[in-house]
Amino acid sequence: MKGIILLVLGIGLLHTASAATHSLKYFYTGSSEVPNFPEFVAVGMVDGVQMFHYDSNSQRAVPKQDWVNKAADPQYWERNTGNCKGSQQTFKASIDIVKQRFNQSGGVHIFQYMYGCTWDDSGVIDGFRQIGYDGEDFLVYDMKTFKWIAPKQQAEITQHRWNNNPAEIAQRKSYITQECVEWLKKYLDYGKDSLMRTVPPSVSLLQKTPSSPVTCHATGFYPSGVMVSWHKDGQDHHEDVEHGEILQNDDGTFQKSSHLTVTPEEWKNNKYQCVVQVTGIQKDFIKVLTESEIQTNWDDPAPNIVLIIGVVVALLLVVVAVVVGVVIWKKKSKKGFVPASTSDTESDNSGRAAQMT
Incomplete structure (x- = not known):
């Protein structure tokens, strides 16, 4: 499945x-x-x-x-x-x-x-x-x-x-x-x-502690087609990167995270960028990994609420x-559409899904 x-x-x-x-x-x-x-x-x-x-x-x-x-x-x-x-x-x-x-x-x-x-x-x-x-x-x-x-x-x-x-x-x-x-x-x-609308994402860089992975979190975008990737010194970077699933927000928009495991010394000596691309939007949304861009709870737990919510939502959606099985396997008439079939679901003549035999 x-x-x-x-x-x-x-x-x-x-x-x-x-x-x-x-x-x-x-x-x-x-x-x-x-x-x-x-x-x-x-x-x-x-x-x-x-x-x-x-x-x-x-x-x-x-x-x-x-x-x-x-x-x-x-x-x-x-x-x-x-x-x-x-x-x-x-x-x-x-x-x-x-x-x-x-x-x-x-x-x-x-x-x-x-x-x-x-x-x-x-x-x-x-x-x-x-x-x-x-x-x-x-x-x-x-x-x-x-x-x-x-x-x-x-x-x-x-x-x-x-x-x-x-x-x-x-x-x-x-x-x-x-x-x-x-x-x-x-x-x-x-x-x-x-269904045909496009909504740009809000992109944040999040980190729990200085030794935790850096999370690039894109949320609020629509449609669901998205690519969240990491670049190092202008090149695609795949090492020590873990991608999360696409999750749906309560308002119908979507969110997705990508986690990069990297030491502070490494990202301070190289240029790391999170690049977010959304289907239908001809623009890349970029966050450069710098100390000022990272939201963390080292001193204040409030910024980490987004991370906690994301984890909870992810666990619920996995269940x-x-x-x-959901995260989980045009012509308009003024009088209304008259379909050839009265139901959009597939069924047998009794109106139900075919039974295993």
């Missing part, structure tokens, strides 16, 4: 045409015996921004962005709530089936499904679909043949059944190449003021990513 998490966190090449590539992704997670966590969670994301959420505790599909309601018909949320309730039961049954195949009885287990599509302004369409169990790939969809591949022997039964079902093959191909892209374009149209 590392592949799923990497896809969630993946960023495009900076200052290139990749900024025009857009995505619609869904993450379904079923869990067994995970304390204090819903047994089923569904999350929808457009260009890395969460716009839809359902969990088995609330039993409701709800929007996470105001513009989603503009793209939805009046029955959208009731319909998707019903679909998610059906998928919740499907995932519960699927976990039991997979546990039997691995000769497992109880214990903590996670069953994940990620699917979606990408589309760019030149009309190139691609898609992805993966199923994972306990952090590893269980079934992977081949977009060239529109067939399933089974990395695990325990998945071969399902692989053969699904690959020999012509109706299901046609439905899954149609969803990725047509329906998913239709909804993606519609979401981009209604949410363009938010969510493991369980939920």
